[in-house]
Amino acid sequence: MNTKNKSTRRGFRRAAAAVLATTLLAGAAATPATAETTALPQAAAGPDRPELSESMQAFIGLGFTGMQLRVHDERGEWVGSAGRRELGKTAKPSTNGRFRVGSVTKTITATLVLQLVAEGKVGLDSPAADYLPGFGLDRRITVRMLLQHTSGVFNHTGQYYPDGTYVPGIAWSGQEWVDNRFRTHRPEDLVRLSLSKPAPFEPGTAWDYSNTNYVLARFLVEKVTGRSYVEETQRRILRPLGMRGTTMPGTSTEVPGPHAHAYYRYEDAGQSKTVDVTRQNPSWVAAGGDMISTSQDLQTFITALQGGRLLPAPLLAEMRKPDPTVGYGLGMFVQDGTTPSPFPAPSCGVTVLTHNGSVQGYGTLMYSTPDGSRTLTGSINYVDDAAQSMAGPFHTGLQNLVDVVFCDGKTAS
Structure with a gap:
C-alpha cells in the first residue's frame, strides 16, 4: 500500500518506541551479586556453561536486580540464576520461580485464536466485527489485523499518532499507577475507551503496537467458544502441555509460589521513592500481558509451538x-533479517522467533529457532521507572545473551 510504503521508516521509529514502552525493560541500579547455576538432571553429565553464567552476570552488572535463565540446545538443558530475589537481601532468584510474563501472553493468545481458525470457527481475514458485534468495530478490521497490530485501534495504554502527538490512556506508569495499582479494570471498559478515541491510521495501512488488539482477541475467543478465555487457554494449551506453573490471575494481586520481587521508583515531592510492586492488579492489560509463568513452562510452550504441536x-x-515495518508476525516477532526489529537479533544471522514482555519490575525473555531445537527463556526482576532508564x-x-545462545557462544564485536 502506498501509505505504508511512504511512511515505513517513520512508522518503524514510532513502532519501536511503542514496543520499547510496552515490551522491553526499564530499571535502576541494584547491587551486583555472584551467579548461581543449576543443571537439570538430564544435563548433569554435560559440560559446564560458563558463557551463560557470564551473560547473566553481565545483566546484573548493568544494574538489574536478579535473573533466572533457561537454555535448551543440542547440549541439553541448562538453568541458572544470578543477582538477588529481593532488594536488601542476599538470596538469589529461584531457577524456576514464577514471574509476570507481560506481553509474552500475546503469543499464547494468538495461538489460541489460530487454533479456532484451524477448526474453521474463525476466518483469519474475516471482519473481526463478525465475531464481536457489540463493539461497533470498523468492518475493515480483520482478525489478522488484531493479531498483527495493523488494525489501527487506539492503544488503551497510550497512543502515538503519526504527527508525533501522544494521547495517554489508562495509567500504567509513574506515581499515579503506583497509587492505583490494585484498581480493577474491566476489559470491556478498556475496549470502549480505545474505540472512543480517533484511530491513528486506517485499518491495514500501518503497524502500531496496541494492547487493545489482544483484549479484543480475548473477547473473540469467548464469543466463538462460549467459554471464558481462561477456560479455553487451560483446555487447549496449559493442560495438554502440562504447564502447571502458569496461571491467569484475572484481578488477583498475588504471584503464587517461589518468585523474585519487582520494584518501581518514582519521584514524590522531589524525593525518589522505591516501592515493592510485586503485588498488583494486572487487569489493566488483560489478555495482552497478565499471565504468570515460569521459564520451564515458557520453554515447553515455545518448543511445542515451533515444533508444530x-x-x-x-x-x-x-x-x-x-509485517515489513517491524517484523511482527501474528503474536510474535520474526527476526529473519528481512525486516527491522526493535529487539537485538543474533549477530550471526540465525533466524529466531521471539516475544519479550514487561510488567512493572518484571521482564521476560522467550526465543526459539524455527524448529524449536534451541530456545532461551527467562526472567529479569528490576527497579522500574517512568523514564525507562535502563532500556x-x-x-x-x-x-550479548542472544549471541551466546544462538551464535555458538560468539558475542557481538
Missing part, C-alpha cells in the same frame, strides 16, 4: 509472516 503447518507459516543497557545485555 499446537498449530497446523499452514497456520504456523501465517504466524511467521512478518539502553538492556539492549546491550540482551545482544
